[in-house]
Amino acid sequence: MALLEVKDLDVRFAVRGGDLKALRRISFSLDKGERLGLVGESGAGKSVAAFSILNLIAKPGYIAGGQILFEGRDLAAMSERELRRIRGNRIAMIFQDPMMTLNPVLTIGTQMVEAIQAHRKISRRQAREIALDRLRKVQIPSPEKRLDQYPHELSGGMRQRVIIAIALLLDPDIIIADEPTTALDVTIQAEIMALLLELCERENVALMLITHDLGVVSQVTQRMLVMYSGRIIEQGPTREIINDAQHPYTQGLINALPQMGEPGGAIVPDPRLHAVAEERALGVPLPPPLPLRQRAVPAVDAGLCPFRQRGRGLLRSEQPD
Numbered sequence: 143m144a145l146l147e148v149k150d151l152d153v154r155f156a157v158r159g160g161d162l163k164a165l166r167r168i169s170f171s172l173d174k175g176e177r178l179g180l181v182g183e184s185g186a187g188k189s190v191a192a193f194s195i196l197n198l199i200a201k202p203g204y205i206a207g208g209q210i211l212f213e214g215r216d217l218a219a220m221s222e223r224e225l226r227r228i229r230g231n232r233i234a235m236i237f238q239d240p241m242m243t244l245n246p247v248l249t250i251g252t253q254m255v256e257a258i259q260a261h262r263k264i265s266r267r268q269a270r271e272i273a274l275d276r277l278r279k280v281q282i283p284s285p286e287k288r289l290d291q292y293p294h295e296l297s298g299g300m301r302q303r304v305i306i307a308i309a310l311l312l313d314p315d316i317i318i319a320d321e322p323t324t325a326l327d328v329t330i331q332a333e334i335m336a337l338l339l340e341l342c343e344r345e346n347v348a349l350m351l352i353t354h355d356l357g358v359v360s361q362v363t364q365r366m367l368v369m370y371s372g373r374i375i376e377q378g379p380t381r382e383i384i385n386d387a388q389h390p391y392t393q394g395l396i397n398a399l400p401q402m403g404e405p406g407g408a409i410v411p412d413p414r415l416h417a418v419a420e421e422r423a424l425g426v427p428l429p430p431p432l433p434l435r436q437r438a439v440p441a442v443d444a445g446l447c448p449f450r451q452r453g454r455g456l457l458r459s460e461q462p463d
């Protein structure tokens with residue numbers, strides 16, 4: 143049984159003039175310790191997919207159908223109380239903006255301790271020890287000092303490390319990271335991504351990584367989903383898709399990538415992407431989604447993952463009940 147299995151998930155936003163279909167019956171699974179990439183252009187439904195998994199879609203959005211099976215139990219059908227036991231505990235989330243997780247008026251230590259105590263009956267002192275341990279894990283300089291600082295006293299990169307430390311607080315099974323490094327400087331981005339990868343590998347945490355960066359997806363994930371307009375149009379082993387994409391939309395995304403090993407290579411727009419955009423503007427339907435890939439993958443040059451040399455990650459805490 144997969145750790146997480148999303149089946150025919152249908153999410154809509156009730157807007158004037160009718161329902162806007164944000165997720166059109168998407169299905170995918172995530173195994174224990176697996177790293178899954180989710181790519182697609184802005185508005186494709188990636189964040190909605192991430193939020194839906196934790197049943198965090200707020201009005202006017204709603205889950206109109208489908209199942210989100212976590213260890214076989216349907217999160218879409220759980221009570222808020224049951225969900226709170228899972229969020230931030232078994233499944234953690236990391237957002238692009240650390241301030242979506244951090245409270246500006248509380249110290250890092252207070253927030254971490256509260257997040258732990260919301261889920262575990264332990265003393266403040268024990269919780270502080272766990273917080274300190276996680277800050278060490280994310281290789282933050284002077285971790286003791288950080289506990290007594292406020293979020294605004296830290297740099298963007300350090301804040302995102304704190305977010306990863308919070309994500310790891312309760313030893314989650316899954317981390318969902320939605321564009322976790324987009325807000326950071328390019329050099330810091332690679333460091334944070336490397337840390338996230340290293341920690342997920344070491345702690346055997348499954349990662350669902352949402353990013354617009356196919357380079358990152360190819361280096362970090364084992365399987366990937368390509369979303370377009372609320373649908374998963376292609377999914378399979380990352381290496382196979384990167385090397386031999388079947389869907390024209392995916393082919394366009396890949397061809398828009400800078401050449402491997404070309405530092406800072408400019409992203410050249412691929413004419414096929416324009417064609418796809420134009421077709422959409424004209425209301426021409428895209429070719430239908432492809433069936434799940436099952437065939438064997440030709441061996442592809444593995445290359446060295448530049449992220450593996452260094453390392454860094456993120457998540458969302460809960461207020462105590």
Ligand SMILES: Nc1ncnc2c1ncn2[C@@H]1O[C@H](COP(=O)(O)OP(=O)(O)O)[C@@H](O)[C@H]1O
Nearest residue numbers: 155157162164183184185186187188189190191
């Ligand atoms: N609060 C909202 N109200 C109405 N529609 C929304 C809302 N949030 C998202 N959507 C719809 O869902 C689609 C997918 O959004 P999102 O998942 O944020 O895209 P992305 O792939 O960029 O993360 C959007 O194009 C929009 O139509």
Ligand SMILES: [Mg+2]
Nearest residue numbers: 188189190320
């Ligand atoms: Mg998004």
